[in-house]
Amino acid sequence: MTFxxxxxxxxxxxxxxxxxxxxxxxxxxxxxxxMLMYVVASLVPMSLPLAIMLxxxxxxxxxxxxxxxxxxxxxxxxxxxxxRPLFIIAVLISVGAFFYSNNVMPYTxxxxxxxxxxxxxxxxxxxxxxxxxxxxxxxxxxxxDKDPKTxxxxxxxxxxxxxxxxNDIVTVADSAYLRxxxxxxxxxxxxxxxxxxxEMPKExxxxxxxxxxxxxxxxxxxxxxxxxxxxxFELERKDEDIFKNSSEMLNxxxxxxxxxxxxxxxxxxxxxxxxxxxxxxxxxxYKEDSLYTDTIVxxxxxxxxxxxxxxxxxxxxxxxxxxxKSVNSQIxxxxxxxxxxxxxxxxxxxxxxxxxxxxxGCFVFFLIGAPLGAIIRKGGLGVPVVISVVFFIxxxxxxxxxxxxxxxxxxxxxxxxxxxxxxxxPIGIFLTIKATSDSNMxxxxxxxxxxxxxxxxx
Numbered sequence: 001m002t003f004x005x006x007x008x009x010x011x012x013x014x015x016x017x018x019x020x021x022x023x024x025x026x027x028x029x030x031x032x033x034x035m036l037m038y039v040v041a042s043l044v045p046m047s048l049p050l051a052i053m054l055x056x057x058x059x060x061x062x063x064x065x066x067x068x069x070x071x072x073x074x075x076x077x078x079x080x081x082x083x084r085p086l087f088i089i090a091v092l093i094s095v096g097a098f099f100y101s102n103n104v105m106p107y108t109x110x111x112x113x114x115x116x117x118x119x120x121x122x123x124x125x126x127x128x129x130x131x132x133x134x135x136x137x138x139x140x141x142x143x144x145d146k147d148p149k150t151x152x153x154x155x156x157x158x159x160x161x162x163x164x165x166x167n168d169i170v171t172v173a174d175s176a177y178l179r180x181x182x183x184x185x186x187x188x189x190x191x192x193x194x195x196x197x198x199e200m201p202k203e204x205x206x207x208x209x210x211x212x213x214x215x216x217x218x219x220x221x222x223x224x225x226x227x228x229x230x231x232x233f234e235l236e237r238k239d240e241d242i243f244k245n246s247s248e249m250l251n252x253x254x255x256x257x258x259x260x261x262x263x264x265x266x267x268x269x270x271x272x273x274x275x276x277x278x279x280x281x282x283x284x285x286y287k288e289d290s291l292y293t294d295t296i297v298x299x300x301x302x303x304x305x306x307x308x309x310x311x312x313x314x315x316x317x318x319x320x321x322x323x324x325k326s327v328n329s330q331i332x333x334x335x336x337x338x339x340x341x342x343x344x345x346x347x348x349x350x351x352x353x354x355x356x357x358x359x360x361g362c363f364v365f366f367l368i369g370a371p372l373g374a375i376i377r378k379g380g381l382g383v384p385v386v387i388s389v390v391f392f393i394x395x396x397x398x399x400x401x402x403x404x405x406x407x408x409x410x411x412x413x414x415x416x417x418x419x420x421x422x423x424x425x426p427i428g429i430f431l432t433i434k435a436t437s438d439s440n441m442x443x444x445x446x447x448x449x450x451x452x453x454x455x456x457x458x
């Protein structure tokens with residue numbers, strides 16, 4: 001029951017996130033059902049830990065609330081013995097979650113991502129946003145502002161690529177409307193108060209040099225212009241090869257292969273950049289010198305510089321500054337490239353660890369939920385839900401923060417991915433010890449007595 005509750009909550013979060021991409025696309029029931037099936041399958045590893053903790057809290061909370069735990073302990077059955085079969089089930093679920101994350105999740109992620117991308121590309125007139133370029137068949141449009149209620153677009157620009165000659169036809173309008181025809185086979189673009197610029201080809205330019213060529217142009221002004229764009233609005237499924245090499249679409253063995261290949265290329269790139277930097281900036285003059293030999297000659301820069309006249313000294317300093325600025329620019333570019341490559345490799349290794357972390361998380365959350373339920377002795381969906389959500393949010397925030405730091409190489413991959421587990425595991429062990437000793441740490445009466453001792457009867 002708790003598993004399906006968490007699935008529904010996470011599914012609603014997904015729908016809330018992608019609602020703008022789904023509304024008004026005329027998607028059939030089969031497409032929506034297929035998408036939801038893939039989404040639910042992709043949410044299983046995330047919902048399992050929360051479901052296990054909530055179920056453990058409710059189970060042991062009900063047993064404690066109805067004094068069944070007291071009766072079992074009076075009969076000589078310890079809490080560890082009572083938790084043993086559920087502990088075994090939690091371990092089995094963790095193992096199953098690992099194989100699910102490694103074998104099923106890559107397939108469902110690939111199917112889900114491809115289908116969502118296909119849906120996002122359908123009905124492009126619904127995806128027009130302020131300040132972005134949107135492609136419509138052989139046209140590209142850009143608007144500065146769009147009224148979400150009326151659909152009026154202002155400061156409109158249209159690039160015509162129908163002749164495959166680049167941006168040879170550009171249209172600018174004060175405002176525009178874009179609507180679909182009644183038969184849903186075409187788009188009608190209505191432009192107001194604008195002009196178009198067209199580059200006119202000239203045959204005589206073929207036999208003259210570039211400096212002697214002429215470039216005729218044509219301007220057209222209009223108060224209103226209607227443009228019909230034919231389009232197929234049936235769902236066009238994109239090729240899965242677009243996303244198949246992403247880290248989320250690979251299992252652990254494939255991730256290791258890709259990461260090793262990227263690391264090898266990264267090392268080769270660094271070596272090549274180093275050779276270019278050294279040979280082109282530090283050793284180039286020596287190699288070009290006709291008197292260059294294998295003999296090592298000791299040269300004192302200060303003595304050599306002092307032997308020059310004032311003009312040569314000035315030229316040497318200016319040339320040195322230019323070379324230093326050039327080298328610094330190259331180094332900064334290379335550093336930016338190194339960071340991108342490092343982050344890309346880290347993404348793959350993060351996904352490798354994630355498959356194990358999610359599985360271990362099921363066991364850790366059971367280790368928290370079961371003893372905590374025995375301590376608080378509250379069943380139902382009230383207190384257990386609140387406590388489960390608090391622990392899950394803590395786990396989620398720590399995981400996201402440390403994962404981001406690991407991606408940026410501020411932490412190692414192991415530290416970033418296992419930090420949340422390392423924090424919650426001692427909490428689970430501590431709660432198990434407290435539950436075994438019948439701790440009163442969650443009873444209000446205990447804290448009332450402490451406050452009375454500190455502040456008196458008042």
